[in-house]
Amino acid sequence: MEKYIGANKWKWIEWNSEKMNQLPPSNNEDPVMTVWLKQVGKDKANSLRVTSLENGEKVINGSLIFQQSYTDENDYKIFHFFLTTNQLITVDLEITSLDRDNLNRQLARTNNAVEGFLLFLGELMNGMLVEIDQFEETLKTLIWNVRKRNEIGILELVYKRRHELLVCKNLLIPINEVKMAIDEINFPDSMDGEFFSCTSKRIERAQVLLNEYEHELDSLINLEEVISSHRGNEIMKTLTVMTTIFTPIMAYGSLWGMNFKNMPELNWHYGYIFSIVMILVSTALLYYFIKNKGWTGDLLKGKKKGSFFK
Template identity: 55%
Template sequence: MERNINFDKWKWVQINKNDLGTMWEQETTPSGWETTIRRNITNCVKVHGGIDGEMSVNGSLIYRQNVDEEEDRQIFHFYLTSQTLVTIDLEFTAMKQISAEMLLRQLDKCDNAVDGFLFLLGELVNDLLVEIDQFEESLQSLMWGVKKRNEMRTLEHVFTQRHELMICKNLLIPIQELKMAIEEMDFPNVNNGEIFTRTCKRIDRAQVLLREYEQELDTMIHLEEVISSHRGNEIMKTLTVLTTVFTPIMALGALWGMNFKNMPELKWQYGYLIALLLIITSTLLLYRYLKTKGWTGDLLKGKKRGSFFK
């Protein structure tokens, strides 16, 4: 349904997408805009002179996105002039950080529709900042989890967090573009106003946080790659050293395990003792040679408590 909100200085028209063409005067928007928004499911921003040369910004904005389901998203469409704001499918009552009553009171204080729209964008960014704060708590837990429980499950958690961060960044980028579009149009009494400045700083704050958390996650991913590579090398080195050290045992065991009729060693009185001494001596000599060459590395050294390379 359509809802007209007439503030003291400007007008806000709220429309449901299903009611397009019946509840809304189409001449208030550019030609063809109704057809465009019916099929648009992605972010887009357009700036132009509008009807009779009036400056306007219109487009679509995804403002909610489920991190688990690609199709589970909320998108609204807008048409903005200095005195009129038309929004389609914007659930402003779903904003978590401000009540609907307080939102309308604050919008009524705005001098024009552009300031009102900027205020709405600021509240959307505020909701996003709360999600980023929750992300920070999870990131702190993950940061210590990499050290305490360095396993595949931790790496999976790292990439899950990286995906969530990408979604938050994807929600913020079109808002940043909208801010730049409004700057480009240079609406009167807007670009230097208090609401514009506050919204810009809020967007910049969100961008800085996302960028820093992105770097932290990339560092964790790089750390996991280094640890995994080191572990793989240690495992291969351990297997190689063990195989080499026990080669004399396997070779001599295979030799004396044969069942040929003429084997002089079978008649030796001290053959068993000689065989044991030969096996032990050859094994120790081979291990000493490997250790002298430095090929055993940290194979027999204990790991420090809390080490990354357990």
């Protein structure tokens, strides 16, 4: 589909990669466009090329992944583009979240193809910012869940959110690269316009938000590591103290469990009572010694609900 947009009637051509083979060959195609057309449909990853046509006009072409599933690596959407000052060619640009009527009204205000392409990038960023807002809600819930019920399932959610954040940043980096390439070429009448400014600010806002959320998740991960380390130390400490306290029972049990014939305690009339008293006294003295040294710490205190350590 080919149409002319705006007061200056810049050209926008929409193609589908599956139907491109049906297009009639053209003898007027520039070598740069010819190479790009051969590559379209083969690119399955982000790519960007800044070159010049035979007439010296600057051109940006490549492929851009604009949507990616958080769970399936192969579930993504990609479109291909060829951009000059007065012409924009897009292949497989299917952004279902866009309001076509509103988009057409905004496109009518653009002066050239670069502003039109910047408008598309701005709408992509707008959709990403909506997803970032949703991510913020889940992150807020996660932060409070860490305090309410700290367990292995929460740690799993922390790293799941961390992965989602990495996916978002992975989508944002090539979009920012395209914006930088447009800035590098310095297309006339585009760099100082509202479309470039709006798209740049949206990209910057998304970068700031993602970086801040990354710091929050890193803080959560560090907190989880500290809590896990503390609890591991408390468990080892508890096992050590319990083993030490019951040492007299095990020692006397082993001693009087021997089968030597000459064991005078076995013939004592009050030997059984004596052994019980000996075990209790030894255990109590050992417990008092450990308690007096402060080695039990908070082991005998119950954990408070909603507390990280107490």
